[in-house]
Amino acid sequence: MKTLRRLTILALIVFAQVACNTSDQSANTKAKDSASTKVVVPQMPVDATWTAFARYIAGVHDSNNDSLEKSEFWKMHAAKTDLRWRLLTQNVGQPISSWVSQKKYLPSSAPKTLLYPFAGGDFYYANLFYPNRDTVIMIGLEPTGTRFQPDSIAADKMEDYLTTLDRCMFFPHKLGFFRTLSMDDDFAHDLMNGTLHTFMFYLARNGFSIHYVDYFDVDANGKKVAVEAGSEPKGLRIGYSKEGDKQVRELIYFSKDISNTGNKKDPSVLAFLKQRGPVVSFFKAASYLMYKDYFSDITNVVLGQSKIILQDDSGMPLATMQNGGFQAELLGEYSRTISLFSNYFQKDMRAEYEAKKPAKLPFTIGYNAEFGECNLQLGTKK
Numbered sequence: 284m285k286t287l288r289r290l291t292i293l294a295l296i297v298f299a300q301v302a303c304n305t306s307d308q309s310a311n312t313k314a315k316d317s318a319s320t321k322v323v324v325p326q327m328p329v330d331a332t333w334t335a336f337a338r339y340i341a342g343v344h345d346s347n348n349d350s351l352e353k354s355e356f357w358k359m360h361a362a363k364t365d366l367r368w369r370l371l372t373q374n375v376g377q378p379i380s381s382w383v384s385q386k387k388y389l390p391s392s393a394p395k396t397l398l399y400p401f402a403g404g405d406f407y408y409a410n411l412f413y414p415n416r417d418t419v420i421m422i423g424l425e426p427t428g429t430r431f432q433p434d435s436i437a438a439d440k441m442e443d444y445l446t447t448l449d450r451c452m453f454f455p456h457k458l459g460f461f462r463t464l465s466m467d468d469d470f471a472h473d474l475m476n477g478t479l480h481t482f483m484f485y486l487a488r489n490g491f492s493i494h495y496v497d498y499f500d501v502d503a504n505g506k507k508v509a510v511e512a513g514s515e516p517k518g519l520r521i522g523y524s525k526e527g528d529k530q531v532r533e534l535i536y537f538s539k540d541i542s543n544t545g546n547k548k549d550p551s552v553l554a555f556l557k558q559r560g561p562v563v564s565f566f567k568a569a570s571y572l573m574y575k576d577y578f579s580d581i582t583n584v585v586l587g588q589s590k591i592i593l594q595d596d597s598g599m600p601l602a603t604m605q606n607g608g609f610q611a612e613l614l615g616e617y618s619r620t621i622s623l624f625s626n627y628f629q630k631d632m633r634a635e636y637e638a639k640k641p642a643k644l645p646f647t648i649g650y651n652a653e654f655g656e657c658n659l660q661l662g663t664k665k
């Protein structure tokens with residue numbers, strides 16, 4: 284009787300699991316049918332090798348790196364990185380996270396895809412201002428980069444790499460923004476050769492595990508295709524998650540010139556973006572590129588597909604956002620620009636700031652961080 288009872292219970296459990304899986308599959312199919320723009324992120328197990336690589340370069344312990352972690356320069360790298368990360372979290376990360384939670388500009392109905400053009404390798408702020416997105420799409424001129432095997436690299440070369448990575452990861456936060464020229468120099472390193480390395484660092488430091496890394500290209504119709512032999516891929520996909528996540532999230536990076544001229548030569552990425560459906564968008568330290576007519580392609584995509592835009596003044600002019608159908612809320616302080624971009628100062632937005640006198644933000648990011656100022660504009664569209 285006991286054996287029969289155990290078999291009966293086991294059969295019921297198996298039946299329930301099958302029914303649940305069948306129900307989930309049916310629900311997923313219905314969701315795809317009813318919302319063609321829904322992002323489907325592959326559900327794959329954690330990749331131990333990629334996760335170990337990310338944690339090694341980020342100075343985070345991983346049991347698969349036990350032998351590598353015995354080196355004195357890695358121990359120093361880990362200790363220094365721990366200290367700097369704690370300070371960065373205290374001074375930047377926590378104030379932003381608290382503000383995002385209190386501001387509540389991300390309702391449950393907000394699109395789960397974040398579009399972050401002109402981003403370079405800046406996953407750090409994307410994850411802070413838009414947490415819990417299923418997909419993050421970032422675009423920059425920097426190359427995608429490749430992985431190496433740490434145990435095959437000479438000690439002095441490995442130490443030089445970690446020093447370069449450390450500078451690249453933390454110096455920009457002192458400025459309040461990432462400098463394109465500095466990133467060009469950093470990514471000229473033969474090991475640190477693209478945004479893959481900054482992504483891996485920030486993902487590991489934020490407690491994420493890596494599920495997959497995939498290089499790809501996109502054709503003129505916006506469809507993903509395999510990378511041609513001998514060519515440098517323009518696309519990079521990284522699957523990541525942390526404990527408690529219900530699904531694997533995906534970071535997509537394009538190494539692409541998205542000026543109108545660049546899009547005319549190669550319309551692939553623009554075509555890809557137009558197929559994504561509704562998004563939320565983010566701009567920070569974006570060099571005022573969308574103030575220029577020859578970036579109208581990406582500006583129109585953002586205005587046409589975004590439900591929420593969060594930016595500092597270097598994104599698009601306030602009037603452009605408002606004329607695009609967005610209700611704009613002014614946040615922080617706006618009294619000047621750095622001298623390099625003085626010709627992009629918006630007198631009309633300055634007057635609106637003076638009239639509305641919004642509260643100072645509890646953090647400083649962007650070009651005006653050197654003045655102790657930070658401005659944001661939050662655009663929403665129904």
